[in-house]
Amino acid sequence: MSRPPFTPTIASLPKLVPFVGPEALERARGRPFSARLGANESIFGSSPKAVAAMREAAAENWKYSDPENFELRSAIADHHGVAIENVVVGEGIDGLLGLTCTMFLTPGAHVVTTDGAYPTFNFHVRAHGGVLDLVPMHDMREDVPRLIESAKALSARMLYVSNPNNPMGSWWPAEAMTQFIGALAPETLLILDEAYVETAPEGTAPPIDISNPQVVHYRTFSKAYGLAGARIGYAIGESSVIEAFDKVRNHYGINRVGQIGALAAIRDQAYLRDAVGAIAAARERIAAIASANGLSPLPSAANFVAIDCGRDAAFAEHVLKALLDRDVFVRKPIAKGIDHCIRVSCGRDEDLDVFAKALPAAIEDARRLS
Amino acid sequence: MSRPPFTPTIASLPKLVPFVGPEALERARGRPFSARLGANESIFGSSPKAVAAMREAAAENWKYSDPENFELRSAIADHHGVAIENVVVGEGIDGLLGLTCTMFLTPGAHVVTTDGAYPTFNFHVRAHGGVLDLVPMHDMREDVPRLIESAKALSARMLYVSNPNNPMGSWWPAEAMTQFIGALAPETLLILDEAYVETAPEGTAPPIDISNPQVVHYRTFSKAYGLAGARIGYAIGESSVIEAFDKVRNHYGINRVGQIGALAAIRDQAYLRDAVGAIAAARERIAAIASANGLSPLPSAANFVAIDCGRDAAFAEHVLKALLDRDVFVRKPIAKGIDHCIRVSCGRDEDLDVFAKALPAAIEDARRLS
Numbered sequence: 001m002s003r004p005p006f007t008p009t010i011a012s013l014p015k016l017v018p019f020v021g022p023e024a025l026e027r028a029r030g031r032p033f034s035a036r037l038g039a040n041e042s043i044f045g046s047s048p049k050a051v052a053a054m055r056e057a058a059a060e061n062w063k064y065s066d067p068e069n070f071e072l073r074s075a076i077a078d079h080h081g082v083a084i085e086n087v088v089v090g091e092g093i094d095g096l097l098g099l100t101c102t103m104f105l106t107p108g109a110h111v112v113t114t115d116g117a118y119p120t121f122n123f124h125v126r127a128h129g130g131v132l133d134l135v136p137m138h139d140m141r142e143d144v145p146r147l148i149e150s151a152k153a154l155s156a157r158m159l160y161v162s163n164p165n166n167p168m169g170s171w172w173p174a175e176a177m178t179q180f181i182g183a184l185a186p187e188t189l190l191i192l193d194e195a196y197v198e199t200a201p202e203g204t205a206p207p208i209d210i211s212n213p214q215v216v217h218y219r220t221f222s223k224a225y226g227l228a229g230a231r232i233g234y235a236i237g238e239s240s241v242i243e244a245f246d247k248v249r250n251h252y253g254i255n256r257v258g259q260i261g262a263l264a265a266i267r268d269q270a271y272l273r274d275a276v277g278a279i280a281a282a283r284e285r286i287a288a289i290a291s292a293n294g295l296s297p298l299p300s301a302a303n304f305v306a307i308d309c310g311r312d313a314a315f316a317e318h319v320l321k322a323l324l325d326r327d328v329f330v331r332k333p334i335a336k337g338i339d340h341c342i343r344v345s346c347g348r349d350e351d352l353d354v355f356a357k358a359l360p361a362a363i364e365d366a367r368r369l370s
Numbered sequence: 371m372s373r374p375p376f377t378p379t380i381a382s383l384p385k386l387v388p389f390v391g392p393e394a395l396e397r398a399r400g401r402p403f404s405a406r407l408g409a410n411e412s413i414f415g416s417s418p419k420a421v422a423a424m425r426e427a428a429a430e431n432w433k434y435s436d437p438e439n440f441e442l443r444s445a446i447a448d449h450h451g452v453a454i455e456n457v458v459v460g461e462g463i464d465g466l467l468g469l470t471c472t473m474f475l476t477p478g479a480h481v482v483t484t485d486g487a488y489p490t491f492n493f494h495v496r497a498h499g500g501v502l503d504l505v506p507m508h509d510m511r512e513d514v515p516r517l518i519e520s521a522k523a524l525s526a527r528m529l530y531v532s533n534p535n536n537p538m539g540s541w542w543p544a545e546a547m548t549q550f551i552g553a554l555a556p557e558t559l560l561i562l563d564e565a566y567v568e569t570a571p572e573g574t575a576p577p578i579d580i581s582n583p584q585v586v587h588y589r590t591f592s593k594a595y596g597l598a599g600a601r602i603g604y605a606i607g608e609s610s611v612i613e614a615f616d617k618v619r620n621h622y623g624i625n626r627v628g629q630i631g632a633l634a635a636i637r638d639q640a641y642l643r644d645a646v647g648a649i650a651a652a653r654e655r656i657a658a659i660a661s662a663n664g665l666s667p668l669p670s671a672a673n674f675v676a677i678d679c680g681r682d683a684a685f686a687e688h689v690l691k692a693l694l695d696r697d698v699f700v701r702k703p704i705a706k707g708i709d710h711c712i713r714v715s716c717g718r719d720e721d722l723d724v725f726a727k728a729l730p731a732a733i734e735d736a737r738r739l740s
Contacts (some may be wrong), residue, residue, distance in 0.1 A: 023438070039433075061596075065601075091461060091620055231625045254601070
């Protein structure tokens with residue numbers, strides 16, 4: 001029996017996984033990590049009100065969730081001062097990025113992004129046959145002027161910008177972003193990934209202009225809200241763009257417990273402020289630990305800190321491996337120009353204690369091996 | 371500012387929603403339903419062990435789930451006597467159907483299914499530019515011999531068969547299905563939707579032949595397992611087909627609470643047997659209520675009963691509306707040849723009491739209006 005043929009796009013794709021999860025690493029190692037500081041989760045957790053609502057919802061999980069996500073979208077719309085028609089909820093930003101590709105990309109379409117920015121976006125673009133054009137970072141920040149130029153030159157269908165950027169934590173102020181948005185070519189959709197914007201300085205998020213069909217803002221409950229496991233992201237944009245998601249999305253794709261948890265979380269802005277404060281304090285402490293060990297922490301607007309290990313990529317890779325060996329789960333950038341760094345997610349004091357204890361020996365290992 | 375262009379497929383699609391959820395109906399009515407018997411959920415709920423595991427998981431929902439779904443896939447593989455490489459987990463069968471379309475459909479490809487079978491499958495096919503060829507039911511059952519013929523004549527890329535069928539509850543025995551599988555044209559993938567197979571008579575599910583890349587089996591935790599809100603489905607097939615899902619799936623799309631709940635549920639087969647027993651008893655009672663009111667219940671292998679209202683589609687529509695007016699959420703088939711029926715999901719005694727009480731008056735209303 002022969003296999004029915006895959007589409008040409010799928011047949012031509014290599015086997016590719018965006019990120020190996022910590023669980024897979026733990027299975028390979030045969031033991032758990034002591035500190036989970038690699039996936040930019042919020043170890044501070046979600047609002048206790050969200051936890052209570054999710055516990056309560058467990059017994060009712062025989063029900064499908066509301067496929068319109070009406071209450072959650074209403075709360076999100078209120079929070080951002082837009083209408084419910086400007087909001088779509090998806091299975092994390094990841095899910096929404098995939099749908100956006102389905103809506104706008106045909107095989108061969110050009111897509112511009114930053115070399116070393118979000119791999120899952122690139123994964124979805126490739127699965128849709130899109131052609132990726134990668135612009136290097138400039139000073140470890142997304143080179144937005146050059147991204148805009150490159151998108152213009154290629155008549156790109158999509159331009160991906162994350163603000164703040166992952167994995168560097170760097171960011172642009174709102175005024176600069178607004179100026180860039182005005183410079184977009186008319187055929188290009190700007191995918192503005194703001195997954196980390198809640199932890200950024202005031203004045204980082206550009207105003208959301210729901211009259212502009214060229215910009216879609218992507219937000220998530222996975223980071224500052226502390227609900228990565230819930231898989232709830234949302235996109236905000238002009239209503240005809242948002243409405244088109246309904247033509248392609250999995251209408252019953254949102255899990256009921258997560259839907260209920262996210263609703264409770266967005267209603268508890270006091271908790272969010274506390275969490276953002278704890279994240280800011282953890283950033284300071286990660287920076288202090290790095291500095292105390294002779295490494296250079298980068299300024300960060302996100303819930304992690306990129307640390308320049310001061311030598312080449314091979315050295316940073318050795319530091320990373322030595323940390324993993326010491327049961328500290330962290331990750332590192334792999335693109336040229338930023339691959340001399342490691343990336344450490346914010347955590348509680350006890351998590352950072354583990355990191356602080358492991359780092360000196362990890363650096364020593366790396367020095368010996370380099 | 372103009373909108374960047376959608377793909378031709380998306381631009382040509384009408385606004386289309388597979389199913390309106392009961393929550394949207396409740397919002398429009400301004401009051402809740404008394405009995406939720408329209409979405410083929412399992413009101414009996416999931417295993418208490420699954421509920422306990424999900425409650426426990428709520429506080430840890432700051433973690434992403436394992437993107438490989440390793441433990442869950444291992445348990446599913448063990449349960450079915452296949453290898454983990456033969457199993458992929460997705461956001462319900464709905465999510466997996468969409469991915470299957472991405473893997474196999476290019477615009478213009480032919481897809482064969484039954485008129486009145488699963489609308490969400492058709493939704494995904496259209497979103498991928500596929501051309502649907504609808505074969506009518508024969509005796510209110512999927513006409514599998516004619517489906518196979520039609521797929522052959524059209525060199526269809528995909529053939530969709532559900533066994534048992536939703537919305538009729540009808541089914542084919544395993545031997546017939548195995549024979550049909552042997553008759554497939556080599557270019558056609560058989561999408562065998564077995565969402566309801568746990569509640570079917572012994573001998574309904576054909577053996578899973580993981581050496582055959584032409585057949586993918588779709589299963590779910592939404593029906594007999596009582597975890598519709600968890601959005602966990604899975605597909606079983608030949609390893610090269612299953613591996614290709616990794617090229618297109620949202621690797622972090624599965625919510626952590628649902629993943630943990632599904633694992634506990636599949637490990638509690640004793641509870642599943644009890645639930646299947648309760649569902650069978652509810653089927654009997656729905657049939658008895660229908661008969662007592664002069665309607666004709668159809669034999670069902672699923673967790674619902676289709677009821678022939680004995681007159682035309684308009685009459686059945688009136689019965690449906692009168693039930694909704696009496697706070698009983700049920701649905702009805704809309705395709706020709708089956709549109710004289712309503713469909714009632716299994717429920718607890720108290721749910722079916724509400725239905726039993728509302729039905730005579732609903733029929734009276736319908737008679738008056740017809």
